[in-house]
Amino acid sequence: MMTDLCHREGGLFFSSELRKNTVHARNAVTGLDLNFRIKQEETVREPKCNPQQHTQVCLHVAVIFGLLGFFLKRAIFQGATHVHVAFILKLTGESRIITFVKMDDIDAMFSDLLGEMDLLTQSLGEEVVPPKPLPSTEQDINFSIGFTGLNASINELEDNDLDALMADLVADLNATEEKIAAEIQGLHVPPSSSSDLPPPPKGLSVQPSYSITSSSSSGNNNTNSSSSVTTPSSSTTSTLPPTQSAKPTMEEIEAQMKADKIKLALEKLKEAKVKKLVVKVLMNDGSSKTLMVDERQTVREVLENLFEKTHCDCNVDWSLCETNHELQLERTFEDHENLVEPLLAWTRDSENKVLFQERKDKFEIFKNPQNFYLWKKDKKSLKDMKDKDKELLVEENFCGTSIIVPDLEGVLFLKEDGKKSWKQRLFQLRASGIYYVPKGKTKSSRDLVCFVQFNNVNVYYGKDVKNRYKAPTDFCFVLKHPQIQKESQYIKYLCCDDAWTMNLWVTGIRIAKYGASLYENYQTAGRKAAVSAAVWTNRSTPSSSSASTPSPTIKAKTQTQANGYAPKSQAGPPNQGIGNLPPPPPPLNEILPPPPPDPVFPPPPPLLSSKPLPQRQQPSNFPPPPLSMDSLPPPPPPLPPMDTSSEDPPDFLPPPPAPAGFSSLPPPPPPAPAATFYGNANRSLPPPPPDPEFLPPPPPDPVILAPGAPPPPPPPPAPIAPPQAAAQPRKMGPAPPKRTTPLLQGGGGGGGGDFMSELMSAMKKRTDH
């Protein structure tokens, strides 16, 4: 049995109590093997659970076991990795399917199946096998702009970037935890999803899960031991339920499942190739945020992401813009575009930037359509236009069978073909492209000469053209293939008499090029803005209300920080860090820290110790730590100090407890301590949470590493190493040899442990209640 289960290209196996059942089901053909893998790092986990259970259940279990450690690790070492989890589903013997799941999904899953998890966790054991890099994933390796490779990118990232990234990575995790916490709280009645599984006796469940955590942590080092540990405990509890529920369903929907899987497989196959970029987005105030963007993400999604990070007012004008330094061009990305694709066109050494700004012109066409569609009319009457008429105008032009492009025609100055001179031409905009009237011809359509069609060009605003190209005016728009990044004869420059005309043309071209998508974008943005406006007004406290833009928030934060840690926030680069970190502090002041994700990040590191606190809000719940200590010897040492240190901060910042059930709040303080301890060793000063900005990643590392994995790869700062080394000896020797990439492993295992311990603590609380 065991051998059977644990082999595979190296990975973490979770074997369950239900193995008998598993075998059984496998023979029945449809057994599912689950392969849970972190793509970048090539950590592979294969939890195996009773095939009879719904696939999703398997996924969840796997996720739960693996996620935590993984993310922590990842965040620490690989500022530049993806928020990505891969699953491999295996139909017995037959085809093999690779699945990638985005964090969000996992997030959702978590909450969904928490009930089942309760049971399953008890019943699952795990084994650890050193992960091997999978050849297929190699190509996918980290893609980061302007950097050659993962390592390079990490090295080049500034501390605060790393920080931000890590925050990013852990964000979802934290959110999940919150959810879990919340759910556990509400778990007095088992969640509906678990209906088929008889709710485990609560008292019991706590215990087993306990044991699991310990086993998992130890499992990092020794597979056998861990599995053996788990088996007994879980068998008692959960063997039965799954069998009952699963058997009938399996056979019934066998065929169905197959079809589903194939379909899924196709989708996932596609996803497997997904590229991801680490993007640094410049804020209005000069600070920046670093995000991970995957190929499929639209600009809209990225914006939402940024909204959460910046707590801005989410109004429709917020946009991502691309600037081309070399050509001095600028353009606003449309919300429906994919962000990665245009960024891939950038050259390696480019100084291009992505900006996060409010751009009035982005949706002006829908706010004042008359200025575009009736621009010939006198300005005054346009100004007084009634909203009703505006709506009508939009409807007329965007809601019909065909999108109507504004009637635009005028003399513009043109520079093209790499020539230096500007010549005047009478241009006309049509849905099919821009045309001009050749000399001596009439304006009739048939005589028009096509100047450009929009399939392969984007429209940009040109800057400083007067100086650069001796343009007649500075109101210039540019048409070029998005891949062209340098001076070329294929770039077309058009100069208008005034800014308004330029705006007319650019907007007109966008309408012709993007058509209905523009309007859809506007509607989506509008909805979001409306929602957030509502939320905002509700939530806003004095401090937050002022934060209609990211910058204000940041200021607020800096202030709060100033109290505790003035010195650090002043540093130049830290600024950015502040942008990222600040979030935590503000929550303190505010009643509700709306954006949990951000603030959450810092906490992760301290997770072990600190988490319990936040989750239940009850300091009394601290008991968990001890548990984890048992399982993870190394962590414990850190804990005490952390606790103390974390308590210190509270003095300064009346923290977490009261404000909200948010785990996000509390975490902030704890992280600091952790950081100071390990990562910050080199750094001068200690306590204040600000530390995370500098070396947020480190803290988590040490903690995790200590338990399982010794040699942290390149990324982690030097300081970290020592603690690890120290930890290693304590931990089991055997494990290290096995692992090819110990880091990941350790991370995974440790993470699992962390997570579990928290879970347990949470559960404990529940039972306590």
Place this chain on the structure above:
Amino acid sequence: MYHSTKAVSQKSSHFRLAETDKEEKGTNFFFDRGDTSSEGRGRTTHHKLLYPREDCCEFSRRRLTSMAAWDLSVTVEDLGSDAPPVTISVASDLHVGGVIVKLVEKTQIKRDWSDHALWWEQKQRWLLRTAWTLEKYGIHADARLLFMPQHKPLKLGLPNGKTVWLRACFSNPVFQTVMGICRMLNIRHPEELSLLRPVEEKKKKKDKDLAEEIYDLTEVPLSSVSRPCLYNGMPAHFADSEQMEAVYKMLSVTQPPPAPEVIAKQYRPASVVDKAHINGRWLDSSRCLKQQGIQENDRLWLRFKYYAFYDMDPKYDAVRLTQLYEQARWAILLEDVDCTEEEMMLFGALQYHINKVSLSEPQMPSSSAALDDLESALQSLEVKMEGYGNSASDLLENMTAPELNDYLKIFRPKRLTLKGYKQYWFKFQDTSISYFKSKEESIGEPIQQINLKGCEVAPDVNVAAQKFLIRLLIPAPEGMNEVYLRCENEQQYAQWMAGCRLASKGKSLADSSFQSEIQSIRSFLAMQKTNSGSSNNAAASDESINTHSLVSPRYHKKYKPKQLTPRILDAYQNIAQLSLTDALMRFLQIWQALPDFGHSYVVVRFKGSRKDEVLGIAPNRLIRIDLGVGDVVKTWRYNNMKQWNVNWDIKQMAIEFEGNVNIAFGCVTADCKIVHEFIGGYIFMSTRSREKSDTLNEELFHKLTGGHEAL
């Protein structure tokens, strides 16, 4: 000046769009004929207001006079044109129904008379109210009455150029007649269509006309039409016989491209004024056919009149969509709507594609209707899944992507070498081309690898000269790199060209459209061959079309077919993947996006101006156009319109817009009723979207478009 209008305004109708109503719902356009009640002088009065008064008179008169019997002679059409009128004895208080009963008894013919009614020749009106007495109608012994069916056959020219022979109602307002016709033809939203008198054809074509095929729909029982039930996706009356099915096919499937000569022979409006004249031919929607002098078996055109197509749904609109496409296609081919050369090529490519696809899936309308059926939908889904499944496992099991390998010649003009084409071993994989010195070295590093994603692909082909060039413009950060690939033969060219096309769109050779892409390239090559090879290739496959049938005659002169082919092919590559319905919709969209789309022109003379000008009536606005230069002088939008007045006597329309803008013009090339109907009609069309109910608000239409004679 304004006074003079006032003076005659007794005879003018007054249409007001009450602000408040419009704002609130947009549906109730307040409509007020200011003069109707003034005095009951004939044409300007409103019937509803008038008749009650007559009622009274008649009532009192009846009491006073004794009901003397007198003779009324009625011509019964069914007896033949030579038969003498039937004379019956009536009293003035006999109602029309009674007259008809007497008449039928007298003729002694047994048949279904239910569709028959009396037509009063002198007054040019139908006596449709059978309960009204002769006296109420004012009929005396000298009245010439005709007894005939209300529905008579009509030769109806459809937008696709075909003619159907069907029975239409001659007694109801044309608006309702059109509704009936559309119901029979299965066209939704009949309010968008209307009838117009055809352009007179030249005499010499007469012979050909005789030979013209006429689709006979006269046998369709009128009763069955009133309740269309779908059978196989078409109205039941089309399922009766094969003949009828053929008619439905004609209606719902696009016609093949017309021969270039046919296009050349068609009447083409040469100027805006010509176009304006065509608009003078629309029939009056508020009067019946008979009143407008239409005779049995006359020829009329059915056309989309209002260019506001509401709720176009390919599922239910097979005929509507097809006919609209045909109308649009002819509008393009005859340059009724101006477009640029690039647009013309795209239209040509779409026509080519639509024709090709409709040949290969002729059952499209019915099959798509069948998809209504949940079961079949599920089935097709299953089939698709199956397909996916296969490809998925294929992909999974053997990850070998298809590739092309061959010796080709490459030329990079950018390098300024005079060497010209150089031969290498080429490998096309995924979306990239790599080349090697020779086949043997193809295992190693390529000399260069070119990713074609986002590049521009253009053909440079001359079949006769055996020149097969693929011109690639490949984007790079530094600009676009120009590369020519030279293929040896058609076969090779088709494959590599297809590959390049797909790659430029980011698709690999594994894409399912690869084969069809190859096919279409070859068929275009074949076209070129037949065109250039004179008539010796007459037996060319039916896929080959003279490209001259896809573009307007202007381009017949400008380009030879073989010059046109590559240009159309060029445009074709962007639309080759569209399904039939999508292609039709795309055609319509591009048509609707043309700046001149939907403009109906009328020559008018604005008050105070001395020269004729053109008024363009668009779906949302009026456009004043300078006749000489063709420039737009001014536009007024309907939703700024407050009210408009029609003075029927001096044929003048006065319109008032918000902000105290008043315009007035007399209509030159069309009756002002037509202009009035256009404006009112468009306002009516714009109310539809806001009205939730499916039923057509006929009353509102007549309110907005009816004139003084509106019934």
